[in-house]
Amino acid sequence: MAFELNNEDMSQVLSFIPSYEGKIVLELGDGVGHFTSELAKKAAKVIALDSTESVVKKNDSINGYDENAEFKCGDVTLPDLTFPAESVDLIFSNLLLTNLSDKQIEDIAGKLLKWVKVGGFIFFIESCSLQSGDHKHKSHFREPRFYTKVFKECYISNGSGNSYELTLLGSKFIGTYERDVKTQNQICWIWQKVVSSEDDKGFQQFLDNVQYKSNGILRYERIFGSGYVSTGGIDTTKEFVAKLDLKPGQNVLDVGCGIGGGDFYMAENFGANVVGIDLSVNMIALALERAIGLKCSVEFEVADCTKKSYPDNTFDVIYSRDTILHIQDKLALFRTFYKWLKPGGKVLISDYCRKAGTPSQDFAEYIKQRGYDLHDVETYGQMLTDAGFEEVAAEDRTEQFKEVLTRELKRVENEKEEFIKDFTEVDYNDIVGGWKAKLVRVGSGEQRWGLFLAKKK
Numbered sequence: 001m002a003f004e005l006n007n008e009d010m011s012q013v014l015s016f017i018p019s020y021e022g023k024i025v026l027e028l029g030d031g032v033g034h035f036t037s038e039l040a041k042k043a044a045k046v047i048a049l050d051s052t053e054s055v056v057k058k059n060d061s062i063n064g065y066d067e068n069a070e071f072k073c074g075d076v077t078l079p080d081l082t083f084p085a086e087s088v089d090l091i092f093s094n095l096l097l098t099n100l101s102d103k104q105i106e107d108i109a110g111k112l113l114k115w116v117k118v119g120g121f122i123f124f125i126e127s128c129s130l131q132s133g134d135h136k137h138k139s140h141f142r143e144p145r146f147y148t149k150v151f152k153e154c155y156i157s158n159g160s161g162n163s164y165e166l167t168l169l170g171s172k173f174i175g176t177y178e179r180d181v182k183t184q185n186q187i188c189w190i191w192q193k194v195v196s197s198e199d200d201k202g203f204q205q206f207l208d209n210v211q212y213k214s215n216g217i218l219r220y221e222r223i224f225g226s227g228y229v230s231t232g233g234i235d236t237t238k239e240f241v242a243k244l245d246l247k248p249g250q251n252v253l254d255v256g257c258g259i260g261g262g263d264f265y266m267a268e269n270f271g272a273n274v275v276g277i278d279l280s281v282n283m284i285a286l287a288l289e290r291a292i293g294l295k296c297s298v299e300f301e302v303a304d305c306t307k308k309s310y311p312d313n314t315f316d317v318i319y320s321r322d323t324i325l326h327i328q329d330k331l332a333l334f335r336t337f338y339k340w341l342k343p344g345g346k347v348l349i350s351d352y353c354r355k356a357g358t359p360s361q362d363f364a365e366y367i368k369q370r371g372y373d374l375h376d377v378e379t380y381g382q383m384l385t386d387a388g389f390e391e392v393a394a395e396d397r398t399e400q401f402k403e404v405l406t407r408e409l410k411r412v413e414n415e416k417e418e419f420i421k422d423f424t425e426v427d428y429n430d431i432v433g434g435w436k437a438k439l440v441r442v443g444s445g446e447q448r449w450g451l452f453l454a455k456k457k
């Protein structure tokens with residue numbers, strides 16, 4: 001395997017993996033073996049498996065000083081190659097799957113899920129879609145969604161009634177973006193083995209299977225505009241981002257980034273380093289796909305913003321568009337935003353709000369059915385103040401919301417035939433009906449839209 005990551009990429013890769021200190025690591029297709037000695041520095045034991053005898057021999061001599069690294073020759077695609085169930089803490093592989101067929105990958109996913117301990121991790125790096133490195137043999141450069149789907153749908157049961165699956169902790173690009181174009185399509189995934197449970201993944205499954213199904217996302221995108229799943233698409237993005245005075249190299253966190261339109265805009269036009277997190281696997285899969293080949297600094301990760309942690313003083317800007325309506329404990333979230341921001345850092349939020357006072361029965365039902373947590377604009381702004389922010393500007397942008405909705409609706413109605421050709425008549429009616437209902441809720445004054453900007457001292 002001729003492709004090599006440089007040291008910077010390697011440390012970026014290793015920092016993405018949860019601690020494996022004192023743990024047992026299985027490294028597959030270790031190739032040139034430069035990860036092996038890195039992994040062996042912290043791991044209790046690294047079992048490095050490669051199908052080429054000569055590579056194994058070479059590694060054994062080079063890495064002979066790594067007492068805790070054991071090199072084995074074996075082909076992971078062969079049925080007789082096996083490890084005991086739940087025997088390793090971390091499975092690491094670098095450009096292994098790229099060389100295998102779809103069917104082989106499906107089989108391997110099941111094996112890996114079996115070998116790793118519950119709570120353990122599976123990490124892999126693959127080349128996606130664009131050709132990279134100078135592979136001599138035929139490789140499959142797949143779209144990242146293929147790997148996401150195969151591992152997400154992988155499922156095993158152990159015969160005593162327990163079943164296990166993988167939960168995606170993150171997926172992102174490796175390398176920096178100004179540099180070698182070839183590294184841009186190296187994407188890594190980190191998965192954790194969990195006991196299958198309907199409850200645990202309840203909200204994520206709701207987002208992925210109900211509100212933000214892949215086809216549903218594309219339908220939404222059609223009305224909001226390319227890259228966006230929120231009010232006003234690129235127009236409001238341009239208007240609001242202009243308030244941030246972004247500078248090249250600044251770090252931006254986009255909370256609930258969706259399919260990444262705003263992130264590409266900030267990274268491409270202002271040279272910001274943007275990290276987008278979203279709880280929906282479908283959203284992130286689309287965002288990642290669209291990031292391939294772009295020469296800007298964007299990173300995407302599947303993560304719940306209420307559970308994620310970053311070091312204090314990490315970001316210059318925290319940005320969130322029409323997402324926090326999903327979060328129940330907003331004050332707690334704003335307090336963490338405050339910590340993650342650098343001094344002088346800014347938070348910019350647009351969000352669905354409601355009028356003050358008791359909501360009508362219809363509106364209360366709508367909120368409940370969607371699982372939203374809505375506040376009036378003033379209360380919302382007060383929560384930012386309570387979280388410690390200064391210079392809090394809380395603007396009621398409901399008029400703009402109404403104009404945008406009207407414009408969006410008109411556009412889709414004008415493109416009815418094309419819409420139905422790309423989706424279905426049911427989709428068309430759902431979207432048009434949904435927008436009309438929003439306009440009624442906004443027209444009655446119950447549903448409102450707020451823009452919030454605040455600063456950390």
Ligand code: SAH
Binds near residue numbers: 229261278304321322
């Ligand atoms: N900000 C994007 C997407 C808005 S849609 C845009 O402007 O286009 C709202 C997004 O919030 C969805 O993608 C949804 O998956 C995400 N979301 C909901 N709850 C979340 C949570 N707890 N953590 C992270 N993202 C969340």
